[in-house]
Amino acid sequence: MTVRVRIAPSPTGDPHVGTAYMALYNLIFARHFQGKFILRIEDTDQKRSKPEYEENIFKALNWCGIHWDEGPDVGGEFGPYRQSERSDIYRKYCDILIEKGHAYRCFATAQELADMRQMRAKMGQKSGYDRRYRNLSEEELKARMDRKESFVVRLKVPLKGECVFQDEVKGRITTPWADVDDQVLLKSDGFPTYHLANVVDDYLMKISHVIRGDEWMSSTPKHILLYECFGWEPPKFVHMPLLFGTDGKKLSKRRNPTSIFFYRDSGYLPEAFLNFMSLMGFSMPDEKEIYSVDEIIKAFDVKRIGTSAAVFDVKKLDWLNQHYLINSISVDQLWPSIQNWGFNEDFMKKLMPLCHTRIKTFGEFIELCGFLFMNHLPLTEELLCPKSKPPELICAIIQTLIWHLEQNDDWSRDNFFNASKEVATLLEVNHKKVIMPVLFASLTGKHTGPPLFDSAVLLGKDRTRARLLKAMEFLGGLSNKKMQLLQKCWENKDFQKFINP
Numbered sequence: 001m002t003v004r005v006r007i008a009p010s011p012t013g014d015p016h017v018g019t020a021y022m023a024l025y026n027l028i029f030a031r032h033f034q035g036k037f038i039l040r041i042e043d044t045d046q047k048r049s050k051p052e053y054e055e056n057i058f059k060a061l062n063w064c065g066i067h068w069d070e071g072p073d074v075g076g077e078f079g080p081y082r083q084s085e086r087s088d089i090y091r092k093y094c095d096i097l098i099e100k101g102h103a104y105r106c107f108a109t110a111q112e113l114a115d116m117r118q119m120r121a122k123m124g125q126k127s128g129y130d131r132r133y134r135n136l137s138e139e140e141l142k143a144r145m146d147r148k149e150s151f152v153v154r155l156k157v158p159l160k161g162e163c164v165f166q167d168e169v170k171g172r173i174t175t176p177w178a179d180v181d182d183q184v185l186l187k188s189d190g191f192p193t194y195h196l197a198n199v200v201d202d203y204l205m206k207i208s209h210v211i212r213g214d215e216w217m218s219s220t221p222k223h224i225l226l227y228e229c230f231g232w233e234p235p236k237f238v239h240m241p242l243l244f245g246t247d248g249k250k251l252s253k254r255r256n257p258t259s260i261f262f263y264r265d266s267g268y269l270p271e272a273f274l275n276f277m278s279l280m281g282f283s284m285p286d287e288k289e290i291y292s293v294d295e296i297i298k299a300f301d302v303k304r305i306g307t308s309a310a311v312f313d314v315k316k317l318d319w320l321n322q323h324y325l326i327n328s329i330s331v332d333q334l335w336p337s338i339q340n341w342g343f344n345e346d347f348m349k350k351l352m353p354l355c356h357t358r359i360k361t362f363g364e365f366i367e368l369c370g371f372l373f374m375n376h377l378p379l380t381e382e383l384l385c386p387k388s389k390p391p392e393l394i395c396a397i398i399q400t401l402i403w404h405l406e407q408n409d410d411w412s413r414d415n416f417f418n419a420s421k422e423v424a425t426l427l428e429v430n431h432k433k434v435i436m437p438v439l440f441a442s443l444t445g446k447h448t449g450p451p452l453f454d455s456a457v458l459l460g461k462d463r464t465r466a467r468l469l470k471a472m473e474f475l476g477g478l479s480n481k482k483m484q485l486l487q488k489c490w491e492n493k494d495f496q497k498f499i500n501p
Contacts, residue, residue, distance in 0.1 A: 003035025004208045008042045008198065011053035013409070014259035014462065015060035017312070018213065018243055018251070021277050023066045025240060026211050028278070028293070030069075032300040035208070039071035040201060041082045044191045049084070060260035064277075065270050065293070078205040083197050090192040093200050093230070094153050094185055102229035103185055105151040106133040107144055128181040129154070153186035155195075155222065155229075163221035168209075168238045169305045175221045183222045195219060199226040202235060211238040238302060240281045244309040251312050255469065262462035263317075266375050267341050271328065272321040280310035290323055342373050350458060354450035368449060372458055377445030377467065379474045386437040389429075391475035394438055396486055396498060397427055398468050399478065401439075403490050411461040413453045426495050442471035 005026040009019045023039075030037035041057070043049040058073055070076025080086060097103035108116075108129070117127050134156065136144075144151070158177040167173050185196040192200075202210060217239050227234040243251040251258060263273055271292075278296050279289060283304050329337050355368055371377060385394050404419040405411050420439060424431035440447050443456060443464060456464045472478075478486065482498075489495040 001208055002206070003030060003033040004038065004206050005030050005035065005211055006038035006040050006202070006205065006207055008040040008201075009057050010042045010045060010048075011050060011057060012045055012048035013053060014253075015053075015056050015261065016253075016258050017260055017263070017277070018258070019057065020061065020064050020066065020260055020273075021243060021280055022212060022240065023061055024064070024274060024277050024293075025281060027066055027068075028297050028300050029209065029211055029238075029302075031297045036069045038076070038078075038205060038207070039068040039073075039081065040205070041072055042194060042197065043082055043084045044193070044197055046084070046189065046191060054082075056261070060264075063264050063270055064260065064274055066274075083192070083201065086197070086201070087191060089204070090186065090197055090200055091190065094192070094196060097155070097185070097226075097229055098153065100229065101156070103153050103155050104134055104136070105141065105145075106154045106182075106184075107149050107151045108133060109150075131182055134182065150188045152184045152188050154182040155185050155225065157182050157222070157225065163224055165220060165224050165234075165237065167217075167220075168236055168302050169307060170217075170239060173217070173220070175218075177221070180221050195222050195226070199223050199230075203227070203230070203232050207235050209236045209238055211240065214239050214242045238305070241306050241308060241310045243280060243312045246311060246313050250309075253465075255473075256312070257462065257466040257469070259462040261460070262466055265460055265463055268317065268321050269324045269328070272317065272324040275324070276317045276320050279316070280312065281305050290320065347458070351450075354454050354458075358450060371444040371446070371449065372455065374445075377470075379441070379445060379471060381475065383441040383445070383447065384438060384471055384475060386434055389434060392478065392482065393427070393429075395472045395475050395478050396482075396495075397423060397429065397435065397438055398442065398472050399483070399486060400427065400490055400495075402465065402468055405465075411456070411464065413457050416453045416456055426493065428495070428499055438471075443467050 007019065007023045007026050009015075027037050029035070039057075039061075041054055043054065054072075061067075068074065070078065070081065072079070072081040083090075094103065098105070106129075112132075113129070116130050120127055120130075134154075157180045161177050163175045163177060163180070165173055183195050184193050186192055201207075220237060220239075224234055245251050245256050247255070249255065253259075257263075264270075274293055275290060278291075278293070282296065282300075283306070284291060284296065284299055285301075285304070351369060351372070355365060359365055359368055381391065385391060401419055401423045404423060405416065408415075420435050421431055424435045429435060436452065437447050440449065440452055443452065443459065449455065459467070485501075486495075486498055489498045
């Protein structure tokens with residue numbers, strides 16, 4: 001059997017460290033068994049998918065030193081490798097499922113689904129679809145189709161029995177079919193959901209092993225069922241440990257810097273980053289922690305993959321990076337390497353106009369602009385809480401600003417400024433006396449410096465966001481209850497309940 005593995009990231013946001021984690025282990029597996037590693041783009045979410053996000057996936061993985069044998073940018077015999085270019089294929093196989101009686105058209109409206117959720121919640125039942133359109137008569141089905149009513153296609157999950165499969169890491173897994181809902185396979189816009197596209201693509205691309213995170217374990221029964229419905233042999237499944245932060249919670253961009261670009265732009269070496277990622281789910285036979293990708297490829301054994309969550313501890317990454325910095329960069333190459341990272345000509349051309357009229361001597365340059373080249377700012381509560389404003393309010397300001405910037409993923413100078421003005425209005429605080437000092441302190445560790453919003457552009461979205469999160473963390477953050485209240489206030493654009501509880 002020829003080993004063929006894949007990763008299938010969605011171009012709907014920043015390139016996540018989890019993508020690098022899965023890509024690395026798929027690459028290791030493929031190289032160990034002299035197989036092929038495929039990159040497939042799952043861009044069926046037409047509202048959120050963007051070409052620039054796809055390009056960022058390529059850039060981020062290439063920075064890591066991860067390269068693939070087949071993909072949308074390099075081609076291959078099993079293309080196309082973008083799901084948006086394979087729509088006709090999915091509709092064909094969806095029709096096959098309907099014809100065989102393994103799937104059905106569901107005409108439930110958004111209001112019906114909302115009523116279902118509300119009713120099930122009142123009855124103390126798990127949220128889900130009640131299968132009301134599963135057994136329509138031929139006459140009613142034809143009438144609805146003639147009226148051109150909108151529908152999705154759902155999988156007919158067995159009502160009794162259980163799904164049993166063998167995971168290469170976890171062993172025998174059993175799931176009662178009663179715990180699995182009738183999954184949507186084809187959306188009303190004609191695009192497939194992850195579940196249908198994933199199975200069809202994996203079969204047609206001859207994927208032999210599906211290596212993915214534990215979060216997909218609950219979806220595997222649906223995928224196994226689809227393989228059975230089509231009469232196909234499923235691949236082998238390897239579910240990797242989830243990435244957790246040092247706080248014991250699943251790694252999340254709400255609390256942690258999760259963009260690969262954050263680590264690139266913060267001055268980490270790709271070799272150290274890959275070594276660190278490989279420690280997340282695997283232990284070398286001799287418990288060695290510093291090794292090359294070639295070494296782990298040679299020593300790889302699926303039996304050494306862990307079963308418990310992996311801790312993404314940046315302190316370990318710092319330790320590894322220092323080792324690589326000392327041992328792979330000579331003294332003669334240190335300054336050129338630092339120059340290439342942060343003091344390159346392109347960056348300096350953008351910075352010089354911001355400091356040209358703000359320094360009296362060259363010696364004041366670092367004093368003014370040093371924050372752009374630092375990873376750890378000297379924060380204090382006095383800096384972050386102007387006019388003795390309570391930390392809880394400052395955290396609410398920062399979090400609301402992040403939500404505002406994320407809603408259109410626009411961190412440009414003008415949008416950042418406009419967002420800060422709107423947040424000041426929403427939370428009824430003075431923009432100049434509260435918002436600006438908070439942002440200056442969060443991003444620079446000071447209350448003065450080069451133009452703030454231009455500086456944020458130079459820092460980049462990922463480091464800017466990380467600094468805002470770090471400021472919130474420094475102040476103690478918000479309780480779950482307060483965060484939920486703030487979220488509702490943001491959704492309604494009415495913060496009175498937060499301001500005046």
